[in-house]
Amino acid sequence: MTTFIDYLLGGLGSGAIIALMALALVLIWRSTRVVNFAQVGQAMFTTFIALSIQTWTGSWYIALIGALAAGAVLGVIVQYLVLRPVKRNDTSGAIIATFGVLIALQAAAGMIWPGGSQAFPQPFNNSGIEFAGRVWPISIYDFVVIGITALLVLGLTLLFTKTSLGLSMRAAAFNPEVARLSGVRVSRVLTFGWALAGSVGAVAGVLVAPVSTISPNSFDILLVFAFTAAVIGGLDSLIGAISIGVFAGLVISLVSGYSDSGNAPVVALLLLALNLILKPEGIFSHHKARSV
Amino acid sequence: MLTITDLSVNYGAVQALSSVSIEVPKGEVTAVIGANGAGKSTLMRTLSGLVKPGSGGATVGGVTITGRKPEDIVRLGVSLVPEGRSTIPELTVEENLRLGGLWRDKAERNSTHAQVFDLFPVLAQRRKMRADTLSGGERQQLAIGRALMSDPRVLLLDEPSLGLAPLIVTQILELVSRLARESDLAVLLVEQNAVTALRVATTGVVLNLGKVVMVGSGAEIASDEQLRHAYLGY
Numbered sequence: 001m002t003t004f005i006d007y008l009l010g011g012l013g014s015g016a017i018i019a020l021m022a023l024a025l026v027l028i029w030r031s032t033r034v035v036n037f038a039q040v041g042q043a044m045f046t047t048f049i050a051l052s053i054q055t056w057t058g059s060w061y062i063a064l065i066g067a068l069a070a071g072a073v074l075g076v077i078v079q080y081l082v083l084r085p086v087k088r089n090d091t092s093g094a095i096i097a098t099f100g101v102l103i104a105l106q107a108a109a110g111m112i113w114p115g116g117s118q119a120f121p122q123p124f125n126n127s128g129i130e131f132a133g134r135v136w137p138i139s140i141y142d143f144v145v146i147g148i149t150a151l152l153v154l155g156l157t158l159l160f161t162k163t164s165l166g167l168s169m170r171a172a173a174f175n176p177e178v179a180r181l182s183g184v185r186v187s188r189v190l191t192f193g194w195a196l197a198g199s200v201g202a203v204a205g206v207l208v209a210p211v212s213t214i215s216p217n218s219f220d221i222l223l224v225f226a227f228t229a230a231v232i233g234g235l236d237s238l239i240g241a242i243s244i245g246v247f248a249g250l251v252i253s254l255v256s257g258y259s260d261s262g263n264a265p266v267v268a269l270l271l272l273a274l275n276l277i278l279k280p281e282g283i284f285s286h287h288k289a290r291s292v
Numbered sequence: 293m294l295t296i297t298d299l300s301v302n303y304g305a306v307q308a309l310s311s312v313s314i315e316v317p318k319g320e321v322t323a324v325i326g327a328n329g330a331g332k333s334t335l336m337r338t339l340s341g342l343v344k345p346g347s348g349g350a351t352v353g354g355v356t357i358t359g360r361k362p363e364d365i366v367r368l369g370v371s372l373v374p375e376g377r378s379t380i381p382e383l384t385v386e387e388n389l390r391l392g393g394l395w396r397d398k399a400e401r402n403s404t405h406a407q408v409f410d411l412f413p414v415l416a417q418r419r420k421m422r423a424d425t426l427s428g429g430e431r432q433q434l435a436i437g438r439a440l441m442s443d444p445r446v447l448l449l450d451e452p453s454l455g456l457a458p459l460i461v462t463q464i465l466e467l468v469s470r471l472a473r474e475s476d477l478a479v480l481l482v483e484q485n486a487v488t489a490l491r492v493a494t495t496g497v498v499l500n501l502g503k504v505v506m507v508g509s510g511a512e513i514a515s516d517e518q519l520r521h522a523y524l525g526y
Contacts, residue, residue, distance in 0.1 A: 164390075178374070181439075
């Protein structure tokens with residue numbers, strides 16, 4: 001039983017990171033009906049930028065803020081360069097285009113930051129906390145990750161429910177035509193959404209880098225988990241992305257603990273398949289059904 | 293107030309509107325009636341900026357509106373209530389209303405909000421509820437309320453009677469015509485249901501296959517039996 005609890009605790013930090021990446025996917029899906037597979041590429045790229053900033057300034061906080069800003073800028077660039085030229089309503093074309101962006105970003109990162117995997121410095125103590133006579137599988141850094149995730153989720157919730165911009169974003173996502181007739185500048189609002197998703201993904205990247213390494217492909221597996229969480233959560237639900245994201249982190253930790261970490265992606269895909277068979281619209285979706 | 297001059301709209305090779313000219317004065321309801329496919333919705337969508345005109349155009353108080361984006365046209369004082377009770381079901385009543393005037397100065401917006409609640413008391417009662425919990429008539433009131441939140445000079449109503457019980461249609465249209473008189477609003481009402489529309493309209497315009505075939509007072513059109521048979525089908 002203690003092992004079980006240990007595995008659960010050990011999965012919280014990675015669950016929070018998966019939740020953030022899933023959240024970034026959902027933010028784009030809600031407003032454009034496109035799954036942005038370039039999201040992890042953008043996060044990888046901005047994490048490299050963060051690493052450069054960290055090496056240069058020595059400050060993790062400045063690196064985090066730099067990644068936030070770079071994530072927003074890169075999100076807007078991806079929207080302008082890739083998704084705007086793709087014909088409206090051609091969502092499959094747009095999704096393929098996001099794969100193109102992913103590959104381009106990975107190639108570019110390999111050229112700009114050569115040398116394969118690089119270690120991202122530990123900003124906080126990442127060894128288990130000693131408490132009540134034993135070492136727990138959760139670190140100060142895990143608490144920082146969970147704290148930042150919680151703050152971001154709180155901030156986004158306030159943005160969406162309390163501000164005019166948030167109302168415009170929701171209206172533009174649910175019904176762009178009525179939003180425009182009401183005076184919402186929908187294309188501007190969409191661009192803001194890309195910037196926001198870019199920043200959220202960038203935070204996920206900076207948070208995951210110290211516990212793995214950073215290389216052009218190092219976040220690919222994060223995409224698998226985040227995509228699974230986003231789809232199971234219903235793709236258009238922020239709450240779904242967060243809760244299933246955290247849940248995925250726990251499941252992965254349990255699977256890795258009781259068997260082998262190599263089995264985690266397989267379990268994720270099994271859960272995804274099971275979800276698509278049993279409840280294809282996702283657990284938290286507003287919509288009745290989604291064709292698979 | 294709203295002047296439509298020689299407006300033509302094409303969908304590919306199909307001419308949906310050809311040289312339509314209509315004058316919509318303030319303080320009155322002007323009804324455009326005609327069968328399915330007469331071009332009524334195209335007219336509304338063009339005036340609100342969702343469809344680009346081929347030639348001709350429309351002005352409001354002398355300012356050209358056609359060819360602009362919907363989000364700019366609503367800022368010039370033209371507000372559309374689209375066909376099919378276009379509220380956003382996932383948002384609350386309050387949020388649907390707020391959406392209608394987000395760009396406006398907060399104090400002005402709040403005063404319009406209060407007026408809309410006076411006009412439609414049921415919306416005030418249901419303000420915290422999601423729009424999809426409302427009845428059809430309530431949702432139509434919400435759609436009109438949202439359009440009024442932009443404090444328009446011209447209100448465009450596209451088939452407000454669609455799917456509503458006759459009694460509710462009468463109540464809503466009478467309220468709209470009172471609103472036109474009291475707030476000096478120019479109302480352009482598009483309806484398939486000619487009888488109901490002509491009852492509240494000062495002027496009726498009959499549209500057939502994209503052309504204006506008759507303009508007259510509501511009573512004149514309602515009593516023209518030949519016209520009724522030919523274009524309105526009753």
